[in-house]
Structure formats: C-alpha cells, structure tokens
Amino acid sequence: MKRDIFQAIADPTRRAILVLVATNALTPNAIADQFNTTRQAVSKHIKILNECELLDEKKVGREIYYQLKIDKMKEIDKWLAQFKEIWESRFNQLDQVLMNLKSKENET
C-alpha cells in the first residue's frame, strides 16, 4: 500500500515528530530522546514519515539529520485549515449563543 500524508498525521507521535523537525534538523537519536517510547518505535515512525516524503534527509559524516519538507506540509495545512475554519466559525457563533443563554438564565 502506498503511504500518504494523511496516514502520517493520523498518529499523535508522528505529529509530535513533525513539530520537532519543523524548526531543527535532528538525528534519529535526538528525536527519540524527546519521547518515552523505545528508539525502535521512534525510528519506525520516522520511517513512515520518510516514506510519506515528509522529511528531508541530510547526511553529515556518519549521522543522518531529518528536517520537515515544508512544501508537503503546506498541502495538508491548506486542506485542513479550510475545513477547520468552518468549525471555528461555527463554534465562535455557538460561544455567543451560549453566552446569550447564560445571561437569560441570570435575568430570571
């Protein structure tokens, strides 16, 4: 089965890894240090993210550094942001409605 970017972000650990490598290029060990799980588990997540083409690989000496491939994330972001916006707009309206309900309660 071909992996895709949505599979990548379905898992909370992988989302956390993406956040980590968004700002810094990190080695697998440095990434694993941030989690309570085993190194094997973390490297499996990295492998999946890599297969989804979300990571840039850079070799420095014997170490491999991973960094977020920005373009690919933008696709997801754009897609999710629009969908999320509908809900945010809806919920902000609901906040207002709930405030009105509350003030009505206080009047009576």
Next chain:
Amino acid sequence: MKPNLLMNFTVDKENSTVNVKREFNASLDNVWSAWTEPEILDQWWAPAPWKAKTKSMDFKKGGRRLYAMVGPQGEEHWAIADFTSITPKSNFKYLDAFSDSEGNLNKDFPRSDWNVNFSEQGDSTIVDIAIKHENLSDLEKIIEMGFKEGFTIAMEGLDEIFATRAK
C-alpha cells in the same frame, strides 16, 4: 478563537473519520440545548454568511431533522439528519445526507455517521464529535465538495455582485 478554550481537529484517514473536539464555557444543560433544539441550532450551525433554517425536527430515535443552509444570495442547500440514538445530555448519533426541500435523499452524495459526545469538565462542557464516512474516497469526496460548496460558492456570490455592478 478565544484563548484557553480547547479545540482539537484531526483527520484519521485510516478510519475515514474526522474528529472535532471543543470546550465550551457553558453548562452541559445549555450546550445540550444548543445542539438539540432547532431554534437555537439555527443560530449557529451555518458558518457566516450562511444561515441555517430548520424546516422540521423530531429529536428522538428514528426522528429526522430537515434543514437548509441558506446562502447570502438566498440559495438553499437542503440536508437531513436521521437520529439513530439519543442518550440525553450525554450523546446523540445521526446519519446525515443531502436532500431536497422535501427530504428526498440526494443519492449522488455519500452519507456520513455522526457521533456527538457531551461531557462536563469543571465549569465547562466538552463536545467531542466523530464524523465517520463509509470509506476513504467518501471522506475525500465530502471534503473536496465541502471546499467547493462552502468556499467557492461564497466566492461566486461575490463574483455575481461584481458582475452586476459592472453592467
């Protein structure tokens, strides 16, 4: 979005499910009412500038809500919600679908299964929604349609205004 109010939005493609979780600074009673009473529901369900208009709503197991999303130009998109399970102030489930104004299903569009959970947390109320689609392509279709319907329609509305003004 207001600070401190939790909002979570995730798409689980493996399970074809969209999860939305939000905290509200209100009592469980009021939040439940806002989701289940048509006259309150209509005040917030449609993202502005769209408005929701409920034609009928029978909030019980086996009952149906028939409503329209009304656009800024008065265009109407009808939809139904068939309630499949209700546990007062805790959970309700329904199957949604696009329809006409009489509630006849539009079979070109897949239905999705909504599971809406309510829980109290201190002074606030958490609403946790899972929208499950039959399969992945349904989810992709809905999302694609959602964008096209929700966003380009708004844009088209503007185009129309500009077009008439230009004449």
